[in-house]
Amino acid sequence: MKRKVLSAIVAMGLVLSMFTGCGGGQEAQSEGTAEESTTQESSSTEEDTAEGEKTDVKVALLLSGSANDHSWNQFGYEALMKAKEETDVEVAFSENVKTADQLQAIRDYAAKGYDVIIGHGGAYEDDMIKVGAEFPDTQFIVVAGGKGADPNVLAVDTAxxxxxxxxxxxxxxxxxxxxxxxxxxxxxxxxxxxxxxxxxxxxxxxxxxxxxxxxxxxxxxxxxxxxxxxxxxxxxxxxxxxxxxxxxxxxxxxxxxxxxxxxxxxxxxxxxxxxxxxxxxTVFDWGPKYVDMVKKVVEGEISGGTYFYGFHTPDTPGFTxxxxxxxxxxxxxxxxxxxxxxxxxxxxxxxxxxxxxxxxxxxxxxxx
Amino acid sequence: MNVTVLVEYLNSTIRVSVPIILVAIGVCYSERGGVYAMGSEGYMLISAFVSVVTMIYTNNHFISVLAGILSGMLVAGIFSYFTVILGADQVICGLGINFVMLGLTSSLQRLLWGVTGIPRIPVMNAVEIPVLSKIPLIGSMLFNQPIPIYLTYLLIPLVWWIMFRSTWGLQLRAVGENPSCADTLGISVRKTRILGIITGGAFCGLSGAVLSLSQVQTFTENISGGRGWFGLIAATFGGWNPLGATGAGLIFGAAESLQLRLQIMSKINISSYVILMIPYLVALLFILFIGKSRRHPAAMGKFYKKY
Amino acid sequence: MKSDKNIKTKKSMIDILLDLSPVIGACIGILIGACFVSLWGIHPGTFFVELLKGAFGDRLAIGSTLNSAVPLLIAGAGTAIAFKAGANNIGQEGQLFVGGLAAATVALLIPNLPKGIGIPLILILSFLFGMAFAGIAIFFRLFKGVNELLITLLLNYIGTLLVSAMVNGPFKSTTNVSFPQTDTFGGQFLLTNWPTMGYMHTGIFVAVAIIIITGYYLWFTPAGLRLRTAGLSPLASETAGNNPTKIFIIAMFISGGLCGIAGSVEVIGRSDCLRQGFGTNIGFESLAVALLGGTNPFGVLPAGLFFGALKAGMQTMQRSLGIPSALLDLIKGSIMISIMVGNAVKVFIKTNNQKRQMKKSHELAASKEKEASCQ
The missing domain is CATH 3.40.50.2300 (Response regulator)
Structure with a gap:
């Protein structure tokens, strides 16, 4: 029994070293439904950068459910795509993120240098606040839930x-x-x-x-x-x-x-x-709202606290x-x-x- | 409580129970032969997917249901190869099948239809049976349902008869209790078990088709939502007897439907989560007060080697 | 007898390969996953690289691998004990949920406990809560003759809903009302996280300790022997004078308790409050880990680590490659089946080999006798 276990561990080690050996650095072009490969062009030309403006902004989205659930999570996904279209930012998303894995997912994105991390759902509030404290230059956004936290955790909702x-x-x-x-x-x-x-x-x-x-x-x-x-x-x-x-x-x-x-x-x-x-x-159209939020970050603005869209914000309507x-x-x-x-x-x-x-x-x- | 509500509640009980009962019957067949039927969720999922996709392309309910059943049988067949012929662990393979089917159906849906998902399919209407549906209470409960439910009514006595009165049923039960004895008598343990598993797959497939075609009218990720497990529980609860399983399935359906109605009727503020526990508590209470000894088939889970 | 010498089990290349069949099975499962992933236009090589990076690539990855493995190791060890004794406990999910509830009970009801008492108390209470759940199954089995498989399965749902009810009711957070969870626990109740070690938490030590203890118990103590005997042959066990009821009770209590600990460790290690649905899927995964590890606590160690690596790697990979998360389930399932089939094939080949060798040696012995008798 013990020999079997030992040999299994040894073998696993061999197998793993095999893989890290070859594998090399192939970063294939992924035609996936989500992000652009991280080896994309980085257009940081001097003329385009205004005072305080960020270039190469990367936005990440976390969904608790499936990106094609015809509803809540899909809104988030579509809004992300809209934001990408209108502001030309790099995007990535995770779906079906289990509660236990939220913290790690948020940290992962933050550590990888994403400028805006959006959690589509109130479940992310606590974890965002925690990671927010560790990465003060990143904008964390909790959609639909919570009270946010200064300086960089914003809770956004459509009243x-x-x-x-x-x-x-x-x-x-x-x-x-x-x-x-x-x-x-x-x-x-x-x-x-x-x-x-x-x-x-x-x-x-x-x-x-x-x-x-x-x-x-x-x-x-x-x-x-x-x-x-x-x-x-x-x-x-x-x-x-x-x-x-x-x-x-x-x-x-x-x-x-x-x-x-x-x-x-x-x-x-x-x-x-x-x-x-x-x-x-009801069209919640998170698209314009995401665009709104991302634009602020591109302009170098990081906010905390709460922000509600609704009847009182006719320019970016909360819901139509x-x-x-x-x-x-x-x-x-x-x-x-x-x-x-x-x-x-x-x-x-x-x-x-x-x-x-x-x-x-x-x-x-x-x-x- | 007025009559409309009661009638509607009874109607709903049947609707909710039928998918569970069908799975339970399938589990009975598989487990009577001595093989754990942990993969029921998986069979339901693949069948729901296949029947909806078939419906989109053929627009024929009958063919779609058939396609669903066949897909369930196919996957069950693969499972039976791994477990009965090769001897792989039944529980893990069953759980593995669940995961694989969940991933497969969700991924295929995403691959083929993108993020928009599978479109809606035409409704499978309830068919009222002329005279019988006019019987007060029972009439609208039993005889105003979509066709597959009528099929289920006919299947229940049939499967009971097959299991307890037919030769093959006897062989199946023998194989589950004492395979070496059955072998000595010339019964092919493998063939009998495989047949039992595939029958199980067929019933789980029918359940998935009924769920997706007549109750959900599309395919959504993880559409089976735990009903496979309910069916497993109902089968165990019912002593691996199709009639018992039907009874257990009905109890589950009744409790499940009740908890929704309770929310509406209760003026006291009970947490909906507590109310959601009702079907499970009912099952436990039932076993407590009425349940008798339920020993599962003696040879369940053991691989039978044929030398 | 002379012929005995001919029945030697030589360790040939094939034998070693067969011993590694779980590993080969795992690789096959991953390969199947890679095939599917290629449908999304992702090269299998990239797939493997990302998977390994996600599991071992950097400190963060290793940390999350270990963290993912912790509850699987603890609950897996508990499940192993149950199954070795012949008790069909599939209630890991429910037991670990009430274990988490125990953690919340201590942290919320006695918030002023000094450091050093909080965590041990949580571990003890979660063990007891898990035991209680197992106890329900024991009761039904002994007094109603109902197989514990059914009861523990039912209790899974009840355990999960119980946590939901508490977290939405009496234990509801007063500060954060955007998600069903409790107030944050005081620091003295939480396991230490090491940010420099990829946020790994001390639960891993608890897990390894439990594995060593349970393994020792099962393989090196008389009590463990009794348990194993009862599982292998109830008849032999009874003949030897063991009380099957007592053994069953002990096995169920231990496994239920350990699953409870798994739940509380997950809560106080990975997060800082009790959240609705915190342990979803972990129950069945630990069942899989226990079975993959041959229902042996020492086997659970590599199996649990492997599964933890798989989960961590797959999540990171999903993020970096953008594949639908449904593929992760597909891969998990393929691996489970492949490993089991691999095991089965191994047994198949081995017994065939043995048969052939026995046949050969008998023929040899027969021919030698013939020679002798001819002379």
């Missing part, structure tokens, strides 16, 4: 309480059964608290008689589970179901389409698929409600009168007073 409120307000205005539902996951996380809590608040403000029911599923990517959740809400009498899920949102949209329930989408294809049920789809080319919301369902009220009672409300916070209690699962 979830604003669009959550909008969803609830509209839903309460169009419901005929006075029952509306919300399907999402990750109960207790601050983004969800703000989203669901504000949804309830917006609904009740528009219509005090409405009953709001929130259901949390275990896996935001599980279409079948989302489907069941939507069906249970339908059975309870809801005629509007809002959702915040990853790939699972397809399940909700399918159920709503089959049963004539109103819901929201995530993209144009959803409107095409269920034009009568979709109220809107889109139904089609002419309408933000489905014109058959959401009338112009409602939209006018929406402008004053929701948009203007938040433009004047942008920051709010909701608790876990506000967002608790169940009916209120």
């Amino acid at each position: 979830p309480w604003q669009y959550g409120y909008a969803y609830g307000w509209i839903a309460a205005n169009i419901t005929e059964t006075n029952k509306i539902g919300f399907v999402t996951g990750m109960e207790g996380v601050s983004t969800m608290n703000n989203l669901v809590g504000s949804w309830r608040d917006g609904a009740k403000t528009a219509n005090p008689d409405v009953e709001t029911t929130a259901v949390y599923i275990a896996d935001m990517g599980d279409v079948a589970q989302a489907r069941e959740a939507a069906m249970s809400l339908k059975a309870a009498g809801c005629d509007v179901i809002i959702h915040e899920l990853n790939a699972g949102m397809q399940g909700v949209v399918d159920v709503c389409k089959e049963n004539g329930i109103y819901t929201i989408g995530r993209s144009e294809s959803d409107v095409e698929y269920a034009p009568e049920q979709i109220l809107t789809y 409600f889109t139904y089609d080319a002419d309408n933000g919301w489905n014109p058959e369902i959401v009338s112009t009168e409602i939209l006018e009220k929406f402008q004053t009672e929701v948009v203007d409300l938040f433009a004047a007073d942008p920051i709010r916070e909701y608790t876990a209690e506000d967002a608790a699962s169940g009916t209120k």
Whole structure:
């Protein structure tokens, strides 16, 4: 037994030395979906560099899920590609980063000299702050979550309480059964608290008689589970179901389409698929925001703390409600009168007073 | 609780249970023959992928389901070669298959469709059976479902009969309990086991096809989401008997559906994570109060060498 | 007997090669991975180089290799003990999650513990929590006759959800509400990290110590012998006067406890608070490590290190090559299967060789007898 183990170790050593021997320095051109090879041209010409401006900026992105999950993580990936297009920076990304591996991944990028490291999701906050302290010249960005930390950890978000409120307000205005539902996951996380809590608040403000029911599923990517959740809400009498899920949102949209329930989408294809049920789809367009953030770093600016995009930042909108080319919301369902009220009672409300916070209690699962 | 909610809950129970029951039946066949069926998630995944892709190209549900089943059988066949013929460790190979299928299906999806992913496929509608679906409660629960679920109803008694009343079923069970004895009687241990494993793969394949074609309507990464494991648990729980496995699968489905409804109905603030534990706690409680001794087939996991 | 001399087991080249079959299997698995990666236009040579760089390339890499290996080594050793005794514990995941919970319990409920007591207390409590989970399986097996395979599998889910519930409920962080996790633990509860050594943490010493202890226990003590006998032949064990129930209980408790320790070491070594889902996948990976190491703690050491290197290397490689992370699962699975098949082929060839040699020696003996009788 021991001999076997010893020989295994020796052999492994031999095998490994074999590889490090040959292998050489072949850095092939990778046609991969992500980054450009690190042996790319470095165009650092004197004339292009303005005072304090950085050249050869490298941006890294960390995704907790898959880059093609049709939802949250895909937004991040697409935004990265947009940033690369518009600012000509070098990019790299990691997907399906497990919680335990976050710290190492962030450190790895920082040690490799990336100037901007973006964590797409609140899970990265703590690890970013930790590594941020070790690399003061690198900009760390946490998307959707946290409070950031000076001087170089920025927490960016699209004010979830604003669009959550909008969803609830509209839903309460169009419901005929006075029952509306919300399907999402990750109960207790601050983004969800703000989203669901504000949804309830917006609904009740528009219509005090409405009953709001929130259901949390275990896996935001599980279409079948989302489907069941939507069906249970339908059975309870809801005629509007809002959702915040990853790939699972397809399940909700399918159920709503089959049963004539109103819901929201995530993209144009959803409107095409269920034009009568979709109220809107929210374009978060992280692309311009990433561009915005990267540009600041290129100009030599490193920031910390929090930054929210929303109704109060009309130049780089936090979110855009889109139904089609002419309408933000489905014109058959959401009338112009409602939209006018929406402008004053929701948009203007938040433009004047942008920051709010909701608790876990506000967002608790169940009916209120 | 009003009737609509109850009916909908029962309907959902069947929907959720069927994929689990199908996997459980497959596991029964494999494990009765004495081979751990750890690869069930893998068979489900490859089948879900293949059936959705077939659907995109043929637009025919029947062919797609068939393709899914065949892919499950193929992978199970490869697994059976490694374990029954070569004698590799069953548990690790099964787990390995799970990882490989997960990686394979996700990678192929990315390779062929890029980041946009596989498009949606047409819905497999529920088919109402004329008279029967009008029976109060049970009618809409059992007889207003997509066709593969009706197929499952027919399969359950059939597989029970095959396992306990047919010659091959007897041989399978013998091989699982005492392979050397079976060998002496002239039964080919290898052939019987391989057949059992491939049957298992077929059922897991059917489960994956049902899941992807009728409940999810596309393929998403890791679409099986642990249902393979549920099926394994249901099979063990049900004493490796298709009927028992069906019962266990139903309990799981009922509990799983319940926890969603509970969230809606509860006015008390219970953490959704606690509610999510319900199916597992139900399983444990069931075993505690009703479960009897469940000894697995005596020769399970052991490689049988034929000299 | 004269013929005995002819049955010699010569160590030929083939024999040595067969002994290395796990290694060859691993290489084959990696090769399969390289083939797939080439579909993304990446040269296999680059693939290997990046993989090795990620695992051993620099201090950071070695550090993360060792860190990745730590929980696998500890839980793997525990699992090895269980399986050697014939107890089918596949509840590593659940046990390590509650082990992590134990760490949080100590750090959050008794935050003012002086240095030097915090960590040992965490290790002890996590061992106990893991034992408790294993205990549930023991209870069901002894009083209800249900195989522990099923119960431990169920408990995996319950353990994971328990941590989620606690981390979203009573233990929820008051400072960071953007992710389900607890407050940061006080420094005295955390294992030392060495930034200069690639952020390696002291858990590796705990892991090696546990391997040595469990290996010694299993192979050099009478208690260990009893355990092994029970696993190899329950009948022989009972005939020898051993109490199978007692052995089963001991094996399950030890393995559950060690998996619990694996969980807490992971929490206090790799991070500074308890996070939802911190141990995802580690459970099954340690099961794989235990089996790859021949359910032998001494075998778990190279197997665990190898797996740790694989994980660290693959993650870094994914970052530098931009391949979809799904390929990592593919590679992991291929390696597992290849190693097992390699083992099987080795056994196959060896027994064939033995058969042939025995046949030869019998023929030799028979012909010699014939000679003798003819004379």
